[in-house]
Amino acid sequence: xxxxxxxxxxxxxxxxxxxxxxxxxxxxxxxxxxxxxxxxxxxxxxxxxxxxxxxxxxxxxxxxxxxxxxxxxxxxxxxxxxxxxxxxxxxxxxxxxxxxxxxxxxxxxxxxxxxxxxxxxxxxxxxxxxxxxxxxxxxxxxxxxxxxxxxxxxxxxxxxxxxxxxxxxxxxxxxxxxxxxxxxxxxxxxxxxxxxxxxxxxxxxxxxxxxxxxxxxxxxxxxxxxxxxxxxxxxxxxxxxxxxxxxxxxxxxxxxxxxxxxxxxxxxxxxxxxxxxx
Amino acid sequence: xxxxxxxxxxxxxxxxxxxxxxxxxxxxxxxxxxxxxxxxxxxxxxxxxxxxxxxxxxxxxxxxxxxxxxxxxxxxxxxxxxxxxxxxxxxxxxxxxxxxxxxxxxxxxxxxxxxxxxxxxxxxxxxxxxxxxxxxxxxxxxxxxxxxxxxxxxxxxxxxxxxxxxxxxxxxxxxxxxxxxxxxxxxxxxxxxxxxxxxxxxxxxxxxxxxxxxxxxxxxxxxxxxxxxxxxxxx
Numbered sequence: 001x002x003x004x005x006x007x008x009x010x011x012x013x014x015x016x017x018x019x020x021x022x023x024x025x026x027x028x029x030x031x032x033x034x035x036x037x038x039x040x041x042x043x044x045x046x047x048x049x050x051x052x053x054x055x056x057x058x059x060x061x062x063x064x065x066x067x068x069x070x071x072x073x074x075x076x077x078x079x080x081x082x083x084x085x086x087x088x089x090x091x092x093x094x095x096x097x098x099x100x101x102x103x104x105x106x107x108x109x110x111x112x113x114x115x116x117x118x119x120x121x122x123x124x125x126x127x128x129x130x131x132x133x134x135x136x137x138x139x140x141x142x143x144x145x146x147x148x149x150x151x152x153x154x155x156x157x158x159x160x161x162x163x164x165x166x167x168x169x170x171x172x173x174x175x176x177x178x179x180x181x182x183x184x185x186x187x188x189x190x191x192x193x194x195x196x197x198x199x200x201x202x203x204x205x206x207x208x209x210x211x212x213x214x215x216x217x218x219x220x221x222x223x224x225x226x227x228x229x230x231x232x233x234x235x236x237x238x239x240x241x242x243x244x245x246x247x248x249x250x251x252x253x254x255x256x257x258x259x260x261x262x263x264x265x266x267x268x269x270x271x272x273x274x275x276x277x278x
Numbered sequence: 279x280x281x282x283x284x285x286x287x288x289x290x291x292x293x294x295x296x297x298x299x300x301x302x303x304x305x306x307x308x309x310x311x312x313x314x315x316x317x318x319x320x321x322x323x324x325x326x327x328x329x330x331x332x333x334x335x336x337x338x339x340x341x342x343x344x345x346x347x348x349x350x351x352x353x354x355x356x357x358x359x360x361x362x363x364x365x366x367x368x369x370x371x372x373x374x375x376x377x378x379x380x381x382x383x384x385x386x387x388x389x390x391x392x393x394x395x396x397x398x399x400x401x402x403x404x405x406x407x408x409x410x411x412x413x414x415x416x417x418x419x420x421x422x423x424x425x426x427x428x429x430x431x432x433x434x435x436x437x438x439x440x441x442x443x444x445x446x447x448x449x450x451x452x453x454x455x456x457x458x459x460x461x462x463x464x465x466x467x468x469x470x471x472x473x474x475x476x477x478x479x480x481x482x483x484x485x486x487x488x489x490x491x492x493x494x495x496x497x498x499x500x501x502x503x504x505x506x507x508x509x510x511x512x513x
Contacts, residue, residue, distance in 0.1 A: 033366070034365075036365045037404035038406035039404070039405055039406035040403050040404045040406075041403060041465055042404075067286055074363070074364065096286060098364070099286055099287060102290060102362065103361045103363055103364050104290060104293055104324055104360070105324055105328055105361060105364075105366070106293075106320050106323045106327070108286075108320060109320075111285065111305075115281060115282055119282060143316050143320070144316035144319075145306070145309060146285075146305055146306060147305050147307055148281075148305065183309070211311060212311060214310060216319065
């Protein structure tokens with residue numbers, strides 16, 4: 001990736017924009033599970049686009065936190081996709097989404113304790129073995145806490161990296177959403193993450209709802225990045241050299257110019273910060 | 279069963295509509311908001327995200343029944359028929375049959391046929407670009423880039439009305455039955471009418487995988503062959 005590695009989440013609505021405008025981006029990211037079909041237009045577009053951009057493959061359905069282990073068929077599908085596209089980055093989530101026979105289409109929370117650590121460490125290792133490379137693991141958005149959680153999320157992620165060799169995808173919006181929902185300090189969270197482990201950053205929008213009189217932030221990727229999240233991003237840039245940074249926008253998808261304006265803002269911040277490091 | 283597996287089973291059950299287990303209620307901290315309200319966020323995400331995904335797959339059904347009705351029906355569907363795989367493009371194939379079984383739809387079975395048309399359109403856009411052309415002796419098979427929707431209603435006319443090719447007032451809902459061949463051709467989906475009769479019966483049996491195909495005269499078979507309906511077959 002080039003010196004200012006900025007990317008956006010690639011949506012079918014923007015295939016033609018990317019190919020005709022060739023925007024000044026370093027990489028594009030796709031959800032792995034949207035490209036596991038045998039053929040069709042999505043693959044044709046993606047192959048064309050990959051002639052000009054590096055790719056990041058972001059899994060949303062591996063269910064790394066599943067107590068029953070990983071789905072071997074899904075692992076094979078994922079490995080095939082990685083072989084086919086040889087992406088620059090591969091990532092998944094500190095979450096679970098599948099019971100024995102049902103896919104719950106959400107990134108569900110885990111009690112962070114020693115039992116869960118062993119499960120997820122085994123699953124990360126199995127995924128890395130299957131695809132033949134190390135992955136990045138993303139911090140989730142959190143709406144609840146379990147009584148038997150004993151390990152802070154940052155410590156859990158760092159220990160997971162130490163145990164499995166994985167590295168981290170820091171979703172700054174998720175940090176903000178989780179901290180506001182759970183009463184944690186987002187700046188303390190960000191500052192506690194070892195920058196050398198962070199190999200990708202996600203920026204996205206979220207919504208604010210009121211539940212039983214309490215404000216809840218919901219990570220829905222359906223709006224611009226909020227000012228608080230930009231502020232946290234600035235704090236990271238001040239601590240670290242440029243890291244591939246992605247604008248995610250998965251719902252209420254805007255026109256391409258709006259998405260690119262968000263990417264441009266990230267690029268300018270990264271450029272200024274990089275100049276300060278020199 | 280481990281504690282984590284048990285917890286995940288309870289959360290899964292709650293998301294899919296069961297009452298919250300007492301143990302689950304005790305395991306989730308209140309933190310100023312009741313455990314059930316916190317878990318409800320995940321239940322809502324499951325329902326809303328899947329309903330939205332399926333709504334995108336069934337645009338023609340929306341034209342006939344409206345978004346409000348479709349979303350209500352889909353909310354039931356996602357609870358009764360959860361996905362088994364994370365590739366959501368494979369999810370929703372049972373919806374036409376589910377729709378056909380609803381009391382409100384029983385007098386208008388063509389709505390379920392329209393749903394089948396939507397599903398096949400969606401499904402064909404995912405098939406492999408290169409078809410393996412394997413000839414099986416004396417056996418007709420549909421090519422992988424073709425689907426057939428059988429109907430007792432004037433389905434082709436209804437489809438034309440739904441996509442704006444004709445005015446809805448011009449369609450006689452009690453008119454002659456029409457089925458539709460749905461074809462993927464050079465990346466585009468084409469719709470071809472098939473009138474009620476021997477060809478329709480033949481294609482319906484062929485799609486169902488019947489070994490006992492109805493008789494079809496040579497000229498009709500030739501026409502289907504010319505349209506590229508059969509896999510690796512030449513008369």
